[in-house]
Amino acid sequence: MATIVSPLPGIFYRKPGPGKPPFANEGDTIEVGQTLGIIEIMKQFTEIQSDVAGTLESFEVNEGDMVNPGDAIVVVREG
Amino acid sequence: MAFDIKNPGLATTVQDQGRRGHYNVGIPQSGSMDQYSAELGNVLVGNTAQEAVLECTYLGPVLTTDTDAVIAVTGAPVEVRINGEARPQWTRLQLNAGDELSFGVIRGGTRYYIAVQGGIDVPEVLGSRSTYSLGAIGGFHGRKLEAGDQVPVGSPLNGGALPDADTVPEEFRPVFEKEQAVRIVLGLYDHRLTDEGLDNLLNGEWKVTPVADRMGLRYSGPGVSWKEREQPFGAGSDPSNIVDAGYAVGSIQIPGGTQPIILHRDAVSGGGYAMVGTVISADMDLVARAAPGTSTRFIAVSLEEALVARKELAERKKNARAALGAHS
Numbered sequence: 001m002a003t004i005v006s007p008l009p010g011i012f013y014r015k016p017g018p019g020k021p022p023f024a025n026e027g028d029t030i031e032v033g034q035t036l037g038i039i040e041i042m043k044q045f046t047e048i049q050s051d052v053a054g055t056l057e058s059f060e061v062n063e064g065d066m067v068n069p070g071d072a073i074v075v076v077r078e079g
Numbered sequence: 080m081a082f083d084i085k086n087p088g089l090a091t092t093v094q095d096q097g098r099r100g101h102y103n104v105g106i107p108q109s110g111s112m113d114q115y116s117a118e119l120g121n122v123l124v125g126n127t128a129q130e131a132v133l134e135c136t137y138l139g140p141v142l143t144t145d146t147d148a149v150i151a152v153t154g155a156p157v158e159v160r161i162n163g164e165a166r167p168q169w170t171r172l173q174l175n176a177g178d179e180l181s182f183g184v185i186r187g188g189t190r191y192y193i194a195v196q197g198g199i200d201v202p203e204v205l206g207s208r209s210t211y212s213l214g215a216i217g218g219f220h221g222r223k224l225e226a227g228d229q230v231p232v233g234s235p236l237n238g239g240a241l242p243d244a245d246t247v248p249e250e251f252r253p254v255f256e257k258e259q260a261v262r263i264v265l266g267l268y269d270h271r272l273t274d275e276g277l278d279n280l281l282n283g284e285w286k287v288t289p290v291a292d293r294m295g296l297r298y299s300g301p302g303v304s305w306k307e308r309e310q311p312f313g314a315g316s317d318p319s320n321i322v323d324a325g326y327a328v329g330s331i332q333i334p335g336g337t338q339p340i341i342l343h344r345d346a347v348s349g350g351g352y353a354m355v356g357t358v359i360s361a362d363m364d365l366v367a368r369a370a371p372g373t374s375t376r377f378i379a380v381s382l383e384e385a386l387v388a389r390k391e392l393a394e395r396k397k398n399a400r401a402a403l404g405a406h407s
Contacts, residue, residue, distance in 0.1 A: 005184065007137070008138050008185070009182065009371045011289055034351050041089070041371070042136070046089065065250070066289060068370070068372060069184050069370075
């Protein structure tokens with residue numbers, strides 16, 4: 001299992017915008033560099049990307065939650 | 080001599096001690112948010128306190144240098160990497176031509192500083208190299224850094240003389256904690272708060288929200304209530320409104336009575352919100368280090384106590400310089 005952590009604080013969003021589909025869902029096949037969500041801080045959006053390939057196991061934070069640097073965002077089952 | 084920016088990070092800007100003397104015409108002082116950390120970085124690399132540094136916010140840059148360079152990284156705790164290898168903070172480091180500087184995940188606080196011998200050599204605007212992004216002046220073309228930028232570095236000062244010691248002793252490094260006590264001087268409009276409102280301000284727990292940047296930091300907490308009054312001509316209808324007035328750097332406004340905002344170094348210079356207090360100058364660096372979620376208490380002090388705190392901070396800087404054996 002690989003844990004994707006947030007490198008910065010902010011508000012976590014799973015979708016690129018209101019009413020749009022999420023970047024990724026549980027069970028999806030994930031590639032290296034794929035965007036899994038975005039973090040908003042200081043009116044900027046930073047993409048959270050996977051640094052491994054595999055299957056998206058779980059989201060560790062909910063849409064709209066506040067995250068801190070180092071917090072787990074997503075768990076990916078590698079392979 | 081220049082730094083080549085491969086990845087700019089979230090909001091990396093050139094900053095120095097700030098652009099003083101133009102707030103009356105709406106141009107804020109800008110400058111490094113955590114002046115103490117930036118200054119000690121400059122001391123480590125043989126600069127004066129005035130040289131410009133790179134201020135990195137949460138996510139640092141990836142950069143390479145085109146010539147040898149002497150650097151130091153101070154401020155918020157983060158892993159410093161040269162060509163991928165971990166190096167310490169608060170220590171003078173040697174970069175060789177072609178070396179890559181990058182950073183790990185920030186472990187606390189908000190901002191860390193890259194000081195380089197000779198300083199970041201962008202042109203001065205109104206007497207300062209600081210970036211004021213909103214006004215698009217100063218720094219590197221008036222903006223935060225972007226990939227592909229070549230950021231000029233100056234020549235070593237003082238014949239390249241460096242301080243005797245290469246590391247800031249632990250006792251002189253700031254702490255980056257999730258709990259802060261911030262000292263404020265009440266006024267000018269604290270009399271507009273109800274007794275309960277004032278009690279909430281001074282005894283409540285306030286948390287830094289993610290809405291925090293170089294202009295100001297917004298806090299959430301118990302809220303405050305205002306005394307009823309008939310709003311004067313020219314003031315907005317909410318009891319937190321006043322007839323427009325100048326704002327002090329560090330002043331605290333509470334729009335609607337819900338979320339206090341501390342104005343920081345890129346703040347607007349005036350407006351129509353009542354300022355209930357002002358953070359003392361000695362604690363402005365502390366506020367700058369407050370990451371979202373930081374639990375904060377506001378402690379009312381007298382102007383005399385604020386001046387003593389200012390002297391103590393100046394003394395601490397002097398002692399830190401002496402401990403390093405600084406010549407500049």
